[in-house]
Structures are given as C-alpha cells and as structure tokens.
Amino acid sequence: MNIIIVGDGKVGVALTEQLSQEGHDITVIDSNPKVLEQSIESYDVMVVHGNGASISVLKDAGVETADLLIAATSRDEINLLTCIVARKLGAKHTIARVRNPEYTEQLVLMREELGLSMTVNPEYAAAREIHHLLQFPSFLKRDSFARGRVEIVEVHVDEASSLAGIPLKRLYEIARVRVLVCAVERKGAVHIPDGGFTLQAGDNIYVTAEVRDLAKLIKNLGIVKQKVRNVMIVGGSRVAYYLAMRCLGAGIGVKIIEQDHDRCIELAGLLPEAVIIEADGTRQDILSAEGMAFTDAIITLTNIDEENIVIAMYAGHIGVPKVITKVNRTEYVNTFKRMGVDTFISPKALCCTDIVRYVRAMQNTTGGSVITLHRMVEGKAEALEFRASEATRHLGETLLDIHLKPGILIAGITHGARTVIPSGSDSFAAGDNIVVVAASGRPISDLNDIFAD
Amino acid sequence: MNTKMIARMLGVLFALEALFMMPAVAVCIVYGEMGAPMTGFLWTAALLALLSGGLMLIGRRATRDFYAREGFIIVALGWGLLSAAGALPFWLSGEIPHYVDAFFETVSGFTTTGASILTNVEAMSHGLLYWRSFTHWLGGMGMLVFLLAVVPTGQGAGYGIHLLRAESPGPTVGKIVPRMRQTASLLYKIYIVLTLICIGFLLAGGMPLFDSLCTAFGTAGTGGFGVKNDSIAGYSPYLQNVCTVFMALFGVNFSIYFLLLLREWRAALFDEELLLYLGVMLGAMFVIAVDVRPLFSGFGEAFHHASFTVSSVMTTTGFATADFNVWPQLSRSILCILMVIGASAGSTGGGVKVARILLLVKGLAVEVRRMLRPRSVNVVRVNRRVVRDEVLHSVNVYMAAYCAIAVTSFLLISLDDFSMETNITAVMACLNNIGPGLDLVGPTGNYAMFSPFAKLVLSMDMLLGRLEIFPILVLFSRHTWNRTR
Numbered sequence: 001m002n003i004i005i006v007g008d009g010k011v012g013v014a015l016t017e018q019l020s021q022e023g024h025d026i027t028v029i030d031s032n033p034k035v036l037e038q039s040i041e042s043y044d045v046m047v048v049h050g051n052g053a054s055i056s057v058l059k060d061a062g063v064e065t066a067d068l069l070i071a072a073t074s075r076d077e078i079n080l081l082t083c084i085v086a087r088k089l090g091a092k093h094t095i096a097r098v099r100n101p102e103y104t105e106q107l108v109l110m111r112e113e114l115g116l117s118m119t120v121n122p123e124y125a126a127a128r129e130i131h132h133l134l135q136f137p138s139f140l141k142r143d144s145f146a147r148g149r150v151e152i153v154e155v156h157v158d159e160a161s162s163l164a165g166i167p168l169k170r171l172y173e174i175a176r177v178r179v180l181v182c183a184v185e186r187k188g189a190v191h192i193p194d195g196g197f198t199l200q201a202g203d204n205i206y207v208t209a210e211v212r213d214l215a216k217l218i219k220n221l222g223i224v225k226q227k228v229r230n231v232m233i234v235g236g237s238r239v240a241y242y243l244a245m246r247c248l249g250a251g252i253g254v255k256i257i258e259q260d261h262d263r264c265i266e267l268a269g270l271l272p273e274a275v276i277i278e279a280d281g282t283r284q285d286i287l288s289a290e291g292m293a294f295t296d297a298i299i300t301l302t303n304i305d306e307e308n309i310v311i312a313m314y315a316g317h318i319g320v321p322k323v324i325t326k327v328n329r330t331e332y333v334n335t336f337k338r339m340g341v342d343t344f345i346s347p348k349a350l351c352c353t354d355i356v357r358y359v360r361a362m363q364n365t366t367g368g369s370v371i372t373l374h375r376m377v378e379g380k381a382e383a384l385e386f387r388a389s390e391a392t393r394h395l396g397e398t399l400l401d402i403h404l405k406p407g408i409l410i411a412g413i414t415h416g417a418r419t420v421i422p423s424g425s426d427s428f429a430a431g432d433n434i435v436v437v438a439a440s441g442r443p444i445s446d447l448n449d450i451f452a453d
Numbered sequence: 454m455n456t457k458m459i460a461r462m463l464g465v466l467f468a469l470e471a472l473f474m475m476p477a478v479a480v481c482i483v484y485g486e487m488g489a490p491m492t493g494f495l496w497t498a499a500l501l502a503l504l505s506g507g508l509m510l511i512g513r514r515a516t517r518d519f520y521a522r523e524g525f526i527i528v529a530l531g532w533g534l535l536s537a538a539g540a541l542p543f544w545l546s547g548e549i550p551h552y553v554d555a556f557f558e559t560v561s562g563f564t565t566t567g568a569s570i571l572t573n574v575e576a577m578s579h580g581l582l583y584w585r586s587f588t589h590w591l592g593g594m595g596m597l598v599f600l601l602a603v604v605p606t607g608q609g610a611g612y613g614i615h616l617l618r619a620e621s622p623g624p625t626v627g628k629i630v631p632r633m634r635q636t637a638s639l640l641y642k643i644y645i646v647l648t649l650i651c652i653g654f655l656l657a658g659g660m661p662l663f664d665s666l667c668t669a670f671g672t673a674g675t676g677g678f679g680v681k682n683d684s685i686a687g688y689s690p691y692l693q694n695v696c697t698v699f700m701a702l703f704g705v706n707f708s709i710y711f712l713l714l715l716r717e718w719r720a721a722l723f724d725e726e727l728l729l730y731l732g733v734m735l736g737a738m739f740v741i742a743v744d745v746r747p748l749f750s751g752f753g754e755a756f757h758h759a760s761f762t763v764s765s766v767m768t769t770t771g772f773a774t775a776d777f778n779v780w781p782q783l784s785r786s787i788l789c790i791l792m793v794i795g796a797s798a799g800s801t802g803g804g805v806k807v808a809r810i811l812l813l814v815k816g817l818a819v820e821v822r823r824m825l826r827p828r829s830v831n832v833v834r835v836n837r838r839v840v841r842d843e844v845l846h847s848v849n850v851y852m853a854a855y856c857a858i859a860v861t862s863f864l865l866i867s868l869d870d871f872s873m874e875t876n877i878t879a880v881m882a883c884l885n886n887i888g889p890g891l892d893l894v895g896p897t898g899n900y901a902m903f904s905p906f907a908k909l910v911l912s913m914d915m916l917l918g919r920l921e922i923f924p925i926l927v928l929f930s931r932h933t934w935n936r937t938r
Contacts, residue, residue: 002631025631033841040614041520046631 001025001363002066004091006052006082007073008035010328011097011122014352015070016043018379019359022443027061053081055089064090068117068362070355072097084114093117093362095355099124101241120354122347127242129345130324134252134297137225137322138218140204140343143374144211145385145435146414150421151211152182152374152383152437155223156342157203162222169195176220177213178421181205182411182437183381188334190380192407192439204337206376206383208411208435210419225321228252228296234281234311235302236263239326239347243299244271257281257290282307284314297322305329312341333378349375360445370445371433383411383437386447390430393448400424403452407439410450454934455523461512462527463534465604466596467505470535471498473591474542474584480663481580490578493545501538517612522933524615528597529924532916535596536560539588548577553905560912562588564919565801567677567771567888568911570901574682579663582680586667589676592919593703593801594644595620602637613637619924623798624809624848629711643710644801648673651699658692672699675802677771677888684773684896690757693774697764701734704768704796706808725836730797730807737763737791741784748780759784767791769803771888778895785891792881792890803886803918805855811835812848854922859884862914866907879903883914 001024005012008030016039020026026045029052030036036047050057052073063069069086071079076098083094095118098107107119132142141154157163162174168181183206184191184199191197199205209217218224231247233240236258244254244267254274258264264278279286281302292298298315300308305327312325324343327333333344357373372385388395394402399410399422412435413420413428420426428434436450444450474494481491536559543555554570561568562585571577577585591599597620601613613633618626628636648669655665667680681687685696705727712721721727742752742759749755758775765772766788777788795804812833819831833840862880869876871893878890879900889896900908917925927933 025635027631040627044613044631044633046628 001068001359002027002062003359004029004058004061004063004066004069004086006030006069006071006079007097008032008039008047009072009074010348011072011351012070013039014348015072015355016045018352018356020045022356022359024359027066029057029061051078053078053085055085058082058086058089066091068093068095068359070095070097072351076100076103080110080114080116083116087115095120095358097122097351099238101238118355118358120351122351123238124242125350125354126239126326126345126347127246129350130239130243130299131246131250133324133343134228134231134247134322135250136214136218137228137297138223141206141376143372143376143383145372145374145383145412146419146433149211149414149419150208150412150435151214152206152208152376152411152435153214154376155205155207155221157199157201157205159201161201163199163205164201165198167196167198168193174220175217177209177216178423179207179209179213179217180409180411180421182208182383182409183376183439185377185380190377190439192381192409192437204377206381206437208421208437210421226296228322230255230295231297231299232257232290232292232295234287234298234300235308236260236267236276237301237303240299240301241267241270243301244274248273255290255295257286282311287311287314292320293318295320297324299324299326301326303328309336309341313339316341330378349379360443363445375440376437379440381437381439382444383435384444386434386436388428388430388432388434388447391448392428392430393451395429396427398425398427404450405452408444408450409437411435411437454526455516455518457512457515458517458519459512459523459527459530460508461515462600463531464505464508464512465600466531466535467501467508467538469596469600470538471501471505473587474498474501477542477580477584477587480583481578484579486578486580489546490542490548490580493542494580494584496545497538497541500541504538519612519615521615521618522927524612524619525924525927526933528616528619528920529916529928531597532563532920536563536912536916539563539584542584543581546578546581548581551905553908554901557900557908557912558585559588560915561883561888562586562676562678563592564886564915565589565592565674565676565769565803566883566886566915566918567671568883568894568915569678569888569899570903570908572899572901574680582667583663586670586676586678586680589674589678590648590670591674593674593676594640598637598640601633602641620920621799622803622919622921623706623806624812624844624851626799629708639711640707643707643714644673647699647702647710651695654695654699655692658689658695660688660692668696669699671772672696672770673703673801675700675703675768675770675796675800675886677765679772685761686774693757693761696772697761700764700768700770700772703770704764704800704802705730706797706799708799720836726797726808726811729811733791733794733807734763734767737767737787741780741787744784745780762788763791766887767794767802767804768796768800769885769887771882773889773896776896778891778897789878789881789891792878792885792887795885805852805885808835809848809851812840812845813852815840816845816848851922854926855884858914858917858922862910865910866903869902869904869907871902879911880914883911884918886915886918 003019003024004027005015006029008028016026020043028039028045029048031051033049040047048061063086069091071082073079079096083096086094094116096116098119099121139153143152181193184193185204230253233256236256240256247254256274257277257279259280264276268276298320300311302308308325312323315323325341326345330346353375360370370384374383410422413422414433438444478494540555540559543549544552549555557570597616630636651672652665652669664680671678685693709721709727738760742756746752746755761774762777793805794810795806796802798806798808815833819833822831859880863876867876874891875893879894882890
C-alpha cells in the first residue's frame with residue numbers, strides 16, 4: 001500500500017521502520033531535512049521536505065494515490081489539519097496522533113466529522129498498559145485477547161523458580177491449569193518452543209492462559225506478589241495524569257512527584273484525590289522521605305530515559321515490589337533487563353503497534369483479518385488474534401493434523417463464550433477467534449498465512 | 454567497513470557482466486567469428502563467473518551494515534574492475550594488442566566517453582564492435598542501478614540509496630518512487646523504451662540492423678563509439694537527424710520523463726534545468742550555424758551539421774558528421790564551453806551538468822547581492838524551491854575538485870609533448886566523457902599516439918568524470934581503509 005507518514009519523530013521513525021519492512025511503499029514528510037536524510041539512509045523510503053499540512057507538499061508526496069496517511073507530528077492541530085486536507089485531496093484513510101487531554105472528549109466527534117479513520121494517543125495507551133500491569137504485579141507484561149478472556153503474560157524464570165529445568169510437556173504438573181508457553185526469550189533471542197523444550201533460569205517466558213486462571217497460575221508457580229494498593233509516580237507527565245485517573249478510579253492510592261511548580265498546581269486541580277509532591281524525584285533523600293520503601297509500586301515517568309532507569313534501578317535495589325519504567329528509546333532495553341530493571345513501557349512502541357494493527361486489518365481482504373496484535377520481546381515476536389472465516393483452510397481438523405510454518409504456534413482458540421488453551425486434539429471452526437504467536441520477520445496478515453501447505 | 458557486503462556486491466556485478474557478454478557471443482556466432490573473438494569472450498565470461506562465485510562465497514554471511522562509505526567503495530571498485538575485465542576480450546582476441554589500449558577503450562566505453570585508440574574501426578570483428586558499443590549502453594544508466602533493479606536487496610534496507618547516490622550523476626540524487634527497486638527498474642524501463650524507439654527510427658531510415666543497434670547504444674548511453682571510421686558522417690541526413698534528436702533526449706534528466714508519464718505536464722516542461730539545457734543547446738546551434746555558414750552550401754546544411762555537433766558535444770556523446778576541428782574559432786570555443794557544461798543531471802550524459810551550472814550562476818548572483826547589502830538574507834531557489842546551503846556548498850567543492858583534477862591531468866599528459874590545444878581538449882574530452890576534442894584528438898583523430906602512461910591518466914579522468922569525482926577520491930583516502938573509521 002502507499003502510505004504517507006507526516007512527522008519523522010520518534011513515532012514516525014518507528015512506523016517507517018515497521019511498515020517499510022512489511023513491504024509498504026512509504027513516503028515521509030517532515031520540515032527538518034536532517035531527520036529526513038537519516039530516514040532515507042536507513043530505510044527504503046522516499047522523503048518530501050516541507051510542511052505536511054500544506055497542499056503542495058502533500059501533492060508532492062502523492063497524496064491522491066495514498067491508501068493511508070498517518071499524521072504524527074508533535075502538534076495535535078497540525079495533525080488534524082493534515083488529515084483533513086489529505087482526505088479532501090483523496091487519501092483513502094487517515095490516522096492522526098491527538099494527545100492533548102483537553103481534546104479527549106471530542107475525539108469521537110472529530111473522527112466522525114473530520115473523516116478520520118483513527119486517532120492514536122501514545123500517552124493514553126501507555127497509561128492503560130501500566131494500569132493493566134499493576135493489576136497483576138507478578139507479570140512483567142500482559143496482553144489480552146478475545147475481548148479480555150485470553151491473556152499472554154510474561155513471567156521471569158529465576159534460580160529459585162519451580163519452573164527452572166522443567167521440560168514444557170511437564171508444565172501442567174506444576175501449573176495445574178491449562179496454560180501454554182508460546183515464546184521464550186533466552187539471552188536476547190526468541191524461541192517458539194515445542195513440548196521437548198526445557199526452561200532454564202534466566203528465561204523470560206510468555207504464557208497464554210485464561211484470565212480466570214491467572215490468579216491460580218500465580219499461586220501454583222509460587223510467584224505471588226502483594227496486590228498493589230498504592231503507587232508512587234515520578235514525573236508528572238501526561239502519562240502520569242492518565243495513569244493517576246485510572247488508578248484512582250480503581251481505588252489505588254497515587255502519589256505524584258513533580259518538579260515544576262505550575263504543573264503541580266495543574267495536576268492538583270485535575271486530580272484532587274492524588275497526593276502531589278513538588279520536588280526533584282531524582283533525589284534519593286526525597287524518594288526516601290516520601291516513603292519509597294513502603295510503596296507497592298513505583299512508576300518512573302519523567303521525560304528523560306536515563307533518570308527513569310536510574311530511579312528504577314535504585315527502587316529495585318531498595319526492594320520496591322513492582323517497578324515500571326517508561327523509556328522512549330527502546331534500543332537499550334535488553335541491556336537494562338540484565339541489570340535488574342524488568343518492566344518497560346514505551347509509548348512510541350505501543351502507538352506503533354496500534355497503527356500497524358490497523359494497517360494489517362486494512363490490507364486484509366479475505367476476511368480472516370487481524371483483530372488484535374501485540375508485539376513481544378521488543379518486537380522479536382508477535383501475538384495476533386484472527387477471526388476464522390469460511391475461507392480459512394483446515395476448519396474442523398485437529399491441531400495434530402495441521403502443519404504450521406516453523407516458528408508459529410496457535411496459542412488460544414475462542415469458540416463463542418468458551419475459550420480453550422489448545423492441545424493437539426482441539427480444532428477450530430469458522431467464527432472462532434484464534435490467537436497465533438509468531439517469530440517476527442515474516443508479517444502475517446491473513447490466517448491462511450500460518451499454514452505450511 | 455563491511456568487506457563481506459562489498460565482496461558480495463562485486464560478485465553480483467561480475468556475474469551480471471558475464472551475462473551481458475552473452476549477446477556479444479551471439480553476434481560472433483551470427484557473423485561466423487568463431488575464432489579468437491568468441492573464445493576471448495568465453496574465457497572472460499568463465500573467469501568472471503569464477504571470480505563472482507568466489508566473491509559471493511566470501512560475502513555469503515554479510516551483515517546489513519551499509520553506509521555511504523561502502524556505497525562509494527563498491528561503485529568505485531566496481532567500475533574499475535568491470536572495465537579491467539571488460540577489456541579482456543579485446544586483448545585476448547588480439548584485435549587490440551596492448552592491454553593498456555584495451556583498458557582505455559573499455560573505460561571509454563563504460564564511462565560513455567567514446568574516446569578511441571582504434572585507427573581502423575571497420576577492421577574489428579562484429580562481436581567486439583557490438584561489445585564496445587554495448588558497454589556504452591550499460592555504463593549510461595549504470596550497472597549498479599541495474600543491479601538495484603533486478604537483485605532483491607532485502608526488505609526495508611535503505612542502502613540502495615548509497616549506491617544510487619554514488620553512481621548517478623547530479624548535485625542532488627533522489628528516488629522517484631518510494632521503493633529503491635521500483636525507482637531503479639523505472640529508470641531502466643524508460644531507458645530501454647527510449648532505446649527501442651531510437652532503434653526503430655534508425656531501422657526505418659534504412660540503417661542495417663547491426664549498425665542500428667550499435668548506433669542506438671552509443672546514442673542512448675551518450676557514448677559515441679561508431680562502427681564506421683567516419684563515425685555517423687556516412688549515413689543519410691535523416692539518420693543523422695534521428696541521432697541529433699535522440700542524443701538531446703538522452704541528455705534530459707530522466708525524472709522529467711517520469712513526470713510526463715504521470716501527466717504532470719507543468720512540472721515537467723517548466724523545469725528550470727530543462728529550460729536552461731534546451732535554451733543553451735538551441736542558442737549554440739543557431740550561433741554556430743551562422744558562424745559556419747560559409748563552409749557549407751547553404752544555411753540549411755550549416756544548421757544540420759551545427760545542430761548535430763552541438764547536440765553531440767553538449768550531451769557528451771561525441772558522434773561526428775563534420776570535422777569541427779576546422780571550424781572558425783568562435784564555433785570551436787563555443788563547443789569547448791559546451792563540453793564543460795555537459796548534459797542534465799540524472800541523464801546518461803557527462804560534463805559538469807546543467808543543474809550545477811544553474812546553481813553556480815544563481816549562487817554567484819546571491820553572493821553579489823550579499824556583498825552589496827551585507828545584512829540582507831538571500832536564498833537560491835530552483836523550481837520555486839529553496840536550495841539548501843549544503844547542496845550549494847557541495848557544488849562549489851565539486852567545481853574546485855574538478856578544476857584541480859583537470860589541471861593535474863593536463864600537467865601529466867603534457868609529458869607526451871603534443872600541442873597545448875591537444876592536451877587541454879584531450880583532458881576536457883575525457884573528464885567530461887565526450888570523446889573527441891580538438892586538434893590531434895579532434896573528430897578525425899584519435900588517442901592512439903599517447904603514451905601508455907598518458908592513456909592511464911586519461912582513463913582515470915574518464916572514471917572520475919563519470920562517477921563525479923568523489924567515489925574515486927574516497928577510494929584513495931587513507932581514512933576509507935581505516936577499520937575504525
């Protein structure tokens with residue numbers, strides 16, 4: 001497809017990389033020639049220099065024949081204007097990044113009246129993700145499928161874990177609920193395992209399970225962590241605001257440490273139930289004074305990655321049960337994981353995932369389309385949810401008889417209200433939702449792509 | 454530096470060259486030249502295949518790290534080695550006895566120069582003549598662009614741009630569509646279609662098939678190797694006019710044709726470079742036609758020869774219908790200036806390129822304005838777009854390097870003790886990829902009398918001119934070969 005990306009910032013570059021790899025023809029527009037130069041040297045894309053909201057620049061980029069335009073500049077208003085102009089000039093779909101909380105209420109109106117296909121808000125998505133993690137602090141990451149009935153959770157296998165040294169076919173003896181290990185991250189590489197695969201200490205495993213079994217799973221694996229009742233947030237960014245709203249709504253106490261006086265006043269006005277502290281959250285004495293040692297979770301949301309990581313490392317050292325770190329640059333995440341900071345959130349990557357999911361769904365014509373998509377192990381593997389249709393092959397055959405391509409695994413089947421974590425004797429029918437886990441490198445946009453024949 | 458990737462790319466290039474020698478073998482078979490010429494090709498192809506296999510074996514586990522440096526090295530090494538290998542059939546067949554001569558002839562072919570050391574072209578076998586002209590066609594658009602068009606270079610990688618930039622002529626090189634492979638194959642499609650049309654027109658004028666193919670290759674690549682001793686002069690005026698028009702067409706920036714395909718008439722026809730190119734060309738044609746009027750029977754004939762010569766020299770082709778060496782001084786001077794200006798950026802022609810001249814002139818005007826009003830802020834605009842300072846800077850640096858190389862080469866070939874005019878125009882004709890110069894290297898002369906050393910210097914000039922200096926300079930920089938950069 002012809003895709004135009006306006007704004008070559010963090011999200012723009014992440015999208016450029018992902019979408020160009022998936023075989024789309026990308027044109028990038030930005031007003032800064034330096035960043036464009038970098039894009040053209042790193043990716044197989046075309047670049048246009050100029051203001052993406054202006055007709056002449058959009059025409060230069062070939063907007064008339066574009067299937068999709070994604071406006072991801074730093075300014076909401078420019079993004080909206082770009083999308084409106086692009087629609088008028090003939091772009092088939094438009095996606096705008098809109099992240100000012102003041103516009104949240106009018107998002108639906110804007111989508112309908114301005115003809116936007118989708119709006120994305122990276123900070124909101126990040127807050128949603130963090131809150132999701134706080135509900136089960138034992139997991140490093142949670143992704144839900146089938147309207148929240150199936151989850152893929154990330155669990156760390158340490159020395160003391162009962163899982164270390166266990167081949168996967170004996171997993172049920174320990175877990176005692178139907179679960180499936182669908183991906184294993186070992187020393188930075190990702191494996192899609194089979195029954196003979198043996199877990200080792202140091203692995204991060206991705207497990208599919210039904211939501212109602214999650215609590216039991218945690219108990220049986222012996223990784224119970226205390227429920228989060230209060231959180232400390234360092235940095236009063238937009239993510240902090242969205243997160244505080246959600247936490248307060250769920251009855252979790254919130255303390256926000258923010259340095260900027262005006263922002264503190266603003267937050268205090270917006271979040272009357274939260275405790276707002278005006279101080280430098282990178283200082284150890286402040287963190288101790290505000291009771292870091294007694295908080296259930298600490299979430300570092302300053303705008304500087306380095307500060308976030310240092311605070312997170314310190315918090316891990318003190319023994320805070322759950323530490324979540326926001327990073328903008330994801331390249332170094334693996335290095336930090338080895339240093340004990342385990343849960344990372346990247347607004348950019350989340351936003352990118354949302355858009356890629358939309359693009360794959362657009363591309364799909366046979367009906368077996370992607371409903372949800374989650375990237376795991378820093379994008380080295382993907383979990384995708386499809387709806388099987390009449391056009392899907394191998395309907396009604398047992399999984400034992402179906403040969404999948406290497407590096408692909410069926411991790412869950414939802415039939416009506418019933419969800420199964422599949423074994424060899426299960427099968428699927430048209431209308432079922434199927435969760436597929438695949439090592440990336442070969443984008444899957446259709447359910448039929450997973451079969452070997 | 455990614456040595457493995459460089460090896461792999463060179464391996465692919467060698468394989469392509471071996472493949473491209475096959476049509477020449479077919480020509481040998483058709484004309485019954487089963488002896489020395491054909492075995493020369495077959496031995497060369499076998500050697501290339503062997504080398505290619507070895508290089509690809511070395512580069513089979515190449516990583517994807519690929520930056521500007523690798524692009525420059527592949528282009529510079531690739532062109533040098535392709536020429537060295539392409540010279541083998543001439544040498545092995547014994548039709549050009551000295552290897553340095555064969556190398557000069559092949560470099561001249563690939564760089565679309567058309568400077569020859571052959572004194573009797575018609576004595577050559579058909580297979581070798583075909584290969585000689587075909588190198589023009591390959592060198593015109595570039596072997597690496599062809600490689601980008603046919604070889605899948607892995608999804609998402611942006612490294613094609615480094616190759617395109619290093620090989621394609623012009624101050625700014627960009628893609629015309631988002632995908633490198635599509636850009637390259639579009640360029641080649643336009644190139645092939647135009648060449649076929651050219652062949653069609655030549656055949657329609659009664660030119661034999663073999664001559665049409667070779668002439669069309671020489672025209673398309675703006676090379677200038679003919680298959681007759683008197684270049685194009687022996688053909689009918691109609692055929693000469695076909696050449697005039699097509700030389701001019703191949704000297705146009707190919708992105709103009711792409712815009713025409715998109716029906717963007719205004720953007721295509723009002724392109725400032727195109728207008729300047731056509732303006733200079735038509736102006737020169739008229740002035741020279743008036744100037745040489747006394748030498749011919751009427752203004753019509755004078756204009757016929759003037760237009761052919763201007764088109765041939767400005768696009769840096771180098772075909773000739775008349776000996777312009779004996780023309781009046783004004784005409785000779787104008788032709789010398791046209792040699793330097795050259796064709797458009799993004800065409801198959803050589804020279805400094807009209808786009809650079811345009812930027813130089815506009816940059817000069819801006820600089821003068823700045824001197825008059827030191828506080829004024831001025832920008833250079835081309836096609837209503839602001840040109841970035843880096844581009845202007847690179848054009849200035851290019852001109853400086855260009856002059857330095859011209860002066861050095863002039864000094865080096867002066868060792869051979871020919872006239873100043875011969876030496877200057879020989880360097881100009883090689884550095885700008887034209888072919889014929891004035892005096893001894895004029896349309897009736899050739900380069901055979903130069904010493905082997907001078908021939909190597911001129912070969913280097915041709916490569917420097919075709920690749921626009923920097924890739925070759927990079928090859929000789931100490932920093933290029935320093936592993937830690």
